[in-house]
Amino acid sequence: MARPSPLARLVRTRRAPGRAGMMHAPSTLFLTHSAPVIGPCQVRLIPPGQLGEEDRARWAQLSRAADEGNIFAQHWFMDAALTHAPREEDVHLAVVQDRHGRWIGALPLFREKSFGRWPVRIWTSWLSTNQFLGTPLLLPDHGEFFWRQLFAHLDSHSEGEILLFLRQLAFDDSASAALFAHCAATGRPVRMTQRHERPARRPDAPEGAPGDRKTASRLRGLRRKLERDHGKICIDIIADGQNIEQWVDQFLPLEKSGWKGRRGSALGCDQATEALFRNVMQHGQGNGSLRLASLRAGGKDIAMTSWFETRTHGYGFKMAFDEAYRRYAPGQQLMQEIAAHIARRAHLYFDTCAPEGTTSYHKLWPHRRMIFDAAIALGSTPRRLAFETLMNARTFYANITAPWRRI
Incomplete structure (x- = not known):
């Protein structure tokens, strides 16, 4: 042989x-x-x-x-x-x-x-x-x-x-x-x-359901509690970028209000990083690659995320959530929706670009990169x-x- x-x-x-x-x-x-x-x-x-x-x-x-x-x-x-x-x-x-x-x-x-x-x-x-x-x-x-x-x-x-x-x-x-x-x-x-x-979805790999039953059951329970305590839940996924300026103006203070703001690493803590963020978001809107999503409870944005898509690939970008709602895991709830949304595009290779050490989203995605x-x-x-x-x-x-x- x-x-x-x-x-x-x-x-x-x-x-x-x-x-x-x-x-x-x-x-x-x-x-x-x-x-x-x-x-x-x-x-x-x-x-x-x-x-x-x-x-x-x-x-x-x-x-x-x-x-x-x-x-x-x-x-x-x-x-x-x-x-x-x-x-x-x-x-x-x-x-x-x-x-x-x-x-x-x-x-x-x-x-x-x-x-x-x-x-x-x-x-x-x-x-x-x-x-x-x-x-x-x-x-x-x-x-x-x-x-x-x-x-x-x-x-x-x-x-x-x-x-x-x-x-x-x-x-x-x-x-x-x-x-x-x-x-x-x-x-x-x-x-x-x-x-x-880091978590990913690979179309060339054996398909697995995003998340497991235990995680899905826990998030369903947290969603019911969130709606009971804070009002109607709404998830918006924006593909055309028409509301980009309003979305960015809401995202920056939301990110700055959390641990990134306390450490000085939030986008809004530095003029250069904020300008870069606004710049690439505008360019992403212009070339059609930008995607935005928000989770609202009682009319208030409590988790927001952005990503980019090409014909064959998707890339996670920036995410933030309101830490006052931490007990309801709003970031994980929103990411679960994004994972389900991406799974409907069978050909798309999606890299979450989650930072090293982030483990909370691993069970929401079927593959690793x-x-x-x-x-x-x-x-x-x-x-x-x-x-x-x-x-x-x-x-x-x-x-x-x-x-x-x-x-």
Whole structure:
């Protein structure tokens, strides 16, 4: 019997001893189509303030033609995010384009002088405050070509960086498959540094009912109590975005009234994050991707949520609820309605984008999606040796400090 090829051995990871978040990446995830030959290309690192009209037109063209694996990477979201980025972050948009100027892929990057506690120079993928997926924007079937060109450029235009740190990639995305396939084929060292699962609905997976009987029964009981104590319950799902300004004006103070406001992390606590939120909501309304929902009791909004949809994918965005009604679990009640609404769209892949550590919504969704960070070696043999030394040192440090962290 023929031995399976490396590309056919899927999702094989081996953990470093005593370190749940530190592991070697699998050689690949699934097969991808080979990218067509497109001849000479150019890699550009463009400061956002230097993007010209022609660049923006090509960026928009790439967004229209790209895989729908990450709506947060599309030009209308990312351009707004980069506009509101802190000035101290020297972000560049890394663009791979062919000889005709057509953009093949784009990913925002910036340089850092440390990797966590370790004083080494690295490249890092940039994410905005409210961006929950870090996949690059890519033309279909061009993932391996994009990574090959980007790594070649970073290898040869170095200021001492020993790795590229990619954050919030999706394990089941074609861009991730192309990344691991390229690293396996070229012998470029790559390590996963952290991973977690979040609730999702995957049309390609065996269907399961959103939630279980016990959770559904509990929420039905809480809904009856909410209606008895506070009046008629109404759930509005808005797909056309006509009431967006009114909805946003109600959402911001609702979010700020809760724990996020007390911690200073609510959108309304910072002018830049509020402006970004309003900006992307308006753009989402304009391109038809924005969805809004509210749960009202006795005519008062007590839970509100927003998400984006493309033809094939959905992405959770921002949610808030009135903590005065916490005993009725209004956020879970609204999320249960959204899960049922999404389930009626059989072809839609929905990523809740729930933050790491959030477990209250897991029973409302039938599937899980793994999100991970990865470090990829850059440069010459000595720099790759430095990369391996760094990764081993991180593992050793994690092992010896694990008992103290548990205490």
